[in-house]
Amino acid sequence: MVTATERRERQRAERHQLIITAARELAETEGWEAVTTRKLADKVEYSQPVLYGHFANMEAIRDAVAVEGIGEMAEQMREARLAAPESEGIRAICTSYLAFAAAHPAAYQAMFSLPTKVKWASAETPAPLRAAFNEIVSAFGPYNERNAALAELIWGSLHGMAVLLRSGRIPQEQQEQRLDLLVALFADAPA
Amino acid sequence: MVTATERRERQRAERHQLIITAARELAETEGWEAVTTRKLADKVEYSQPVLYGHFANMEAIRDAVAVEGIGEMAEQMREARLAAPESEGIRAICTSYLAFAAAHPAAYQAMFSLPTKVKWASAETPAPLRAAFNEIVSAFGPYNERNAALAELIWGSLHGMAVLLRSGRIPQEQQEQRLDLLVALFADAPA
DNA sequence: CGCTAACTCTAGCATTGCTAGATTCAGTTT
């Protein structure tokens, strides 16, 4: 009988996702320092050891939230880019990026600020990470060395803005002009 | 007798610095997760409670390392900028920034990646932080709204590059062209 | 010499991540 095993695996996958979702919710509402194995186990209504049946350790759970978040962000950037006129592609990507960072600060933190074991450069780089990066490259045109470099740079700038915005350094009111400047900078990039 | 009190205060200040230095060394050699109150107390040859006579908690120690690091980086950027011809100011700042990040990864992590209570925007912003920011602004010219915005953007880009370099995403060989692109982008910024 | 106050340490608490071993439960076989 295969269906019994199948059902078990499906339930296992569901619980896997349940843990990730619970961790993310907990982080968004109470901050990452509140995401402990006990609280998380309590929230998913299992005991602590169950968590370790799905993830090697707490860091792996945070990394899973990070990968999920990056996938979501990639998707949102893609939708924003496709919905905008071609000439506004870069701006659409930027706005979408910053919107995600503002709307999901804990996920964003897991993605780009907290210590992580997620590899960005190697063969086992998760697909969502590649998708996110390629999405930014797409705003500049076809994939080539120059556009990849531009993508990395604007990514860095966006990350910097996101952090500074969150810490309150940049007043929200000047944000639009700041974004204008960023977009102008990269749109007029010398060949 | 005032000298007794003075001496005590001097010794206290010395020990304060000793703690910061020890924490930084420990972090650079073994990583921040190895900087525990016990190891740190052991290294400075005092008991744990002494640490709390100087800092509210472990995070405050890390923040002190961060502020010290930012001060150092500001100084190095300043020297690099003054040593370079005027037209190469931006490049000098960038090179200096990335060199510091590469040379002191743990300090850099405390400065810009790890959770912190250091305020960048308020009245009690430490002087070294202001100095660092103003130094970047100086590369663009006198302090005004536009140059401050440019400084924030290039700062973000540099941070992004530093993180990507460290994680191995960017091959070191292409780094020079990448820097050329960044400098060109910001040097030719539209008014 | 003795008193006081500042300083420092020992010892321990609560909480953390993580795990071994007991226990329960579901599916299969007799």
Place this chain on the structure above:
DNA sequence: AAACTGAATCTAGCAATGCTAGAGTTAGCG
């Protein structure tokens, strides 16, 4: 239907963490 087997889950607990109360020591003063 009952017993067996192996997987799944929990209880209980360990070592390490940040932090602190209270004891003990030391240094400066009369």
